[in-house]
Amino acid sequence: MDSIIFDLDGTLWDPIDTLLKAWNSRIKENELIKAELTRTDLEGTMGLQMDDMSKKLFPYLNEEVRLQVIKDCFQTEEEFLLKQGGNLYPHVEGVLQSLSKYYKLYIVSNCQDGYIETFYEFHQLEKYFLDFENPGRTGLSKGENIDLIMKRNHLSNPVYVGDTEGDFNAARFAGIPFIYARYGFGQVSDYDDAIEKFDELIDLFC
CATH class of the missing domain: 1.10.150 (DNA polymerase; domain 1)
Structure with a gap:
């Protein structure tokens, strides 16, 4: 990975x-x-x-x-x-800081152009991410935007972390593993692994 x-x-x-x-x-x-x-x-x-x-x-x-x-x-x-701003889930910045030492980090969200930038600006988290994409900027589906991020950044073995069935479908479209964030807003039909809270990514990947 x-x-x-x-x-x-x-x-x-x-x-x-x-x-x-x-x-x-x-x-x-x-x-x-x-x-x-x-x-x-x-x-x-x-x-x-x-x-x-x-x-x-x-x-x-x-x-x-x-x-x-x-x-x-x-x-x-x-x-x-x-x-x-919004409410960051517990330990998000610390986990991102740790993960960024071992992996390249990206965001793909189904949002309008400018939304991810507001997340970056209010919470000062841009430094942990190398690129991002959304349909407001590209007009593409989430799966297509994941694929675009992969090609643009020459990624060979990424995973996608999300909380909805749409996230699962997008990961499958892009042909990559899906990690289900159970604490989020959605229910999914399938996943490759799951976390109950954000900091469990440390145990999963580090």
Whole structure:
């Protein structure tokens, strides 16, 4: 194994409390929105791309309106995240510091362009990662973005760490092992290994 590629939401941090404040502050301006969102609402969209997220949260809106609402919320959430950040899972920085001594580290997340950068900036973790990718920047699926990271960085034997069925499918698409973060937001049908908390990666890989 030469590298570890991480999902972001539900794997490295839990941003939902901040996202909830941001999204609800924005949607209350739209008279077509029937109710404020809950934490459960957002948890159910983790790992989805923008179009699928909009359909799940606002199925009663037409496509054009749905996508505009999501874009507006994405813009607002970056502003909130830059000021408030998200909740890092316990020991994330220490574990990343240890892992980075032995492996090349990367992030591939189903997020908009600029989102990973806010994670880096607020928590000052960019120094541990060599590259990242997302569909907001490439227009590709998560599996295709993992494959892109592998090719761009000449990785021969990476693993992917994530918390949703979409993460599992993406890893399988890219032909690499999947490590399931059980503490995250999703349930998966299969995995190659699993962790109950982030610092178990030390025992697994070091």
